[in-house]
Amino acid sequence: MIKSPRGTSDVLPPESAKWIYLEGIVREVARRYNFDEIRLPTFEHSELFSRTVGETTDIVEKEMYTFKDKTGRDLTLRPEGTAGVARAFVEHGMASGPLPRKFYYLGSMFRYERPQAGRYREHRQFGVEIFGSPSPHSDVEVITLAMDIAEELGLTGTELYINSIGCPKCRGPYKEALIAYLTPHIDELCEDCRSRLTRNPLRALDCKSERCKALVAGAPSSLDYLCGECKEHWDRFREILTAVGIPYTVDKSLVRGLDYYTRTVFELKWPPLGPAGSTLCGGGRYDGLVEQLGGPPVAGVGFGMGLERMLLANEKGEKPIQAGGEIDVFIVCPKGGEGEDKGFEREARLQELARAFRRKGLRCDFDPLQRSMKAQMKQADRMNARFVVILGEDEFRSRSASVRSMRHGWQKTVPIEEVLATIEEAGQNG
Ligand SMILES: [Zn+2]
Numbered sequence: 542m543i544k545s546p547r548g549t550s551d552v553l554p555p556e557s558a559k560w561i562y563l564e565g566i567v568r569e570v571a572r573r574y575n576f577d578e579i580r581l582p583t584f585e586h587s588e589l590f591s592r593t594v595g596e597t598t599d600i601v602e603k604e605m606y607t608f609k610d611k612t613g614r615d616l617t618l619r620p621e622g623t624a625g626v627a628r629a630f631v632e633h634g635m636a637s638g639p640l641p642r643k644f645y646y647l648g649s650m651f652r653y654e655r656p657q658a659g660r661y662r663e664h665r666q667f668g669v670e671i672f673g674s675p676s677p678h679s680d681v682e683v684i685t686l687a688m689d690i691a692e693e694l695g696l697t698g699t700e701l702y703i704n705s706i707g708c709p710k711c712r713g714p715y716k717e718a719l720i721a722y723l724t725p726h727i728d729e730l731c732e733d734c735r736s737r738l739t740r741n742p743l744r745a746l747d748c749k750s751e752r753c754k755a756l757v758a759g760a761p762s763s764l765d766y767l768c769g770e771c772k773e774h775w776d777r778f779r780e781i782l783t784a785v786g787i788p789y790t791v792d793k794s795l796v797r798g799l800d801y802y803t804r805t806v807f808e809l810k811w812p813p814l815g816p817a818g819s820t821l822c823g824g825g826r827y828d829g830l831v832e833q834l835g836g837p838p839v840a841g842v843g844f845g846m847g848l849e850r851m852l853l854a855n856e857k858g859e860k861p862i863q864a865g866g867e868i869d870v871f872i873v874c875p876k877g878g879e880g881e882d883k884g885f886e887r888e889a890r891l892q893e894l895a896r897a898f899r900r901k902g903l904r905c906d907f908d909p910l911q912r913s914m915k916a917q918m919k920q921a922d923r924m925n926a927r928f929v930v931i932l933g934e935d936e937f938r939s940r941s942a943s944v945r946s947m948r949h950g951w952q953k954t955v956p957i958e959e960v961l962a963t964i965e966e967a968g969q970n971g
C-alpha cells in the first residue's frame with residue numbers, strides 16, 4: 542500500500558468543510574483591511590531563498606526541498622511566502638505604481654522538519670504583506686488583522702510579543718556585541734551556532750538547543766543598539782499599540798529565524814495551545830528586501846500564519862467550526878416494480894426534481910443505486926437531511942409525492958409541481 546509521504550496530511554470530508562470555512566474567514570478579514578490576493582508559483586529559483594531568507598538559517602541550511610529540474614535549474618519548493626511576493630513585486634515593476642500595495646496569499650509551504658502537532662512538511666499558510674509603508678501604523682495594521690482573524694475563530698486572550706532588531710546600520714555594532722558575548726562560551730554553543738558565530742550570530746538567539754537558549758538568555762539586547770531612526774520607529778510603534786489599547790510584551794530574544802527582517806518583529810500567541818506550539822502567527826518588517834532583489838528601496842511589513850495551527854486552536858477555543866452538518870433534501874425513490882414499467886418515468890422526474898432543488902441553492906441528494914425504501918430512509922438519516930421527499934410508486938400514480946420534515950416529524954402528500962414550493966415555504970424552520 543502506498544501511503545502519503547511523512548509530514549503531509551490528507552484533508553478528508555467532513556474535515557475539509559472546516560478548511561473552506563477557515564479560508565473564508567481569512568479572506569474576508571483580509572478584504573476588510575483592503576488587501577488583495579496574490580497567487581504565486583509553489584516553486585522558485587533556490588537563489589531567491591538563499592539570498593533573502595539567508596544562507597546561514599535553519600530554513601536554507603536544513604529544511605528546503607531543493608531539486609534540479611531536467612535542464613539543471615536549481616529550484617526549491619517555497620518554504621515561506623514573503624520572498625516570492627517581494628520577487629513578484631520587483632519583477633512586475635510595482636514599485637513605480639501607487640504605494641502602498643497590500644497583498645495576501647494562501648497556499649502550501651514546504652519545510653523538511655520533524656513533524657509534530659500542527660506542524661507538517663507541507664503546510665497551508667496565510668500571509669499578508671504591505672509594500673511601500675515605513676510607517677509604524679502599518680506594523681499595527683497587520684497585527685490587528687491577525688488579531689481579528691483569531692477573534693473570528695473564537696480565540697480570546699491572544700498575546701502579542703514584540704521586539705525590534707534594527708536595521709543594517711545598527712546591526713553592525715549589535716553583531717559585534719553579540720559575538721563578544723558569545724565567544725567566551727563558544728564550547729557551550731551547539732554545532733550550528735558555533736559555525737555561524739562570526740557570520741550570523743543573531744541565529745543563536747532563536748536556536749532550539751536548550752544549551753544555547755540558556756546561554757543567550759543573558760545576551761545583549763538589540764534594543765540597546767538601535768540607531769536614532771530605528772529607535773524612533775520602535776517608540777512610535779509601541780505608542781500606537783498603547784493608544785489603541787493592544788497590550789504587548791517586549792521579548793528581547795524574539796528575532797524570527799529569517800535574515801530579511803529589520804526593525805519590528807512580532808509573534809501572536811495563544812497560550813491554550815501549550816508552551817511549544819502557541820505561536821499563531823509571526824512576522825515583522827523587511828525594509829531591505831525589495832532592494833535586495835534588485836528593486837528600489839521600498840519598505841515592507843507582514844506576517845505568515847500557519848492554518849493547521851489555527852484549526853487546532855479553533856477546536857480548543859470558544860467557537861469550534863462545525864464540520865459537515867446536514868443536507869437540505871434527500872429524495873427517496875426506490876426501484877419500480879414490474880407493474881410500473883420499471884419506474885423509468887418516475888426516475889426521470891427524480892433527476893428533474895433534484896436539479897430543481899439544486900438550482901434553488903438547496904443541497905440535495907438521492908440514491909443512484911435505488912435501494913429499498915428502508916435503506917434510503919436510513920441514508921437520509923445518516924446525511925442528516927432536513928427534508929425527505931418520497932417519490933414512491935403509489936404517490937407517483939397520482940402525480941404526487943410525500944414531503945416529510947425530519948426535524949418536526951410532519952408529513953404531507955402534495956402534487957409533484959408543489960413539492961419545491963412546499964419545502965421553500967417550510968424553509969429554515971422545517
Ligand atoms: Zn537602525
Ligand SMILES: [Zn+2]
Pocket residue numbers: 730731732733734735745748749750753
Ligand atoms: Zn545553537
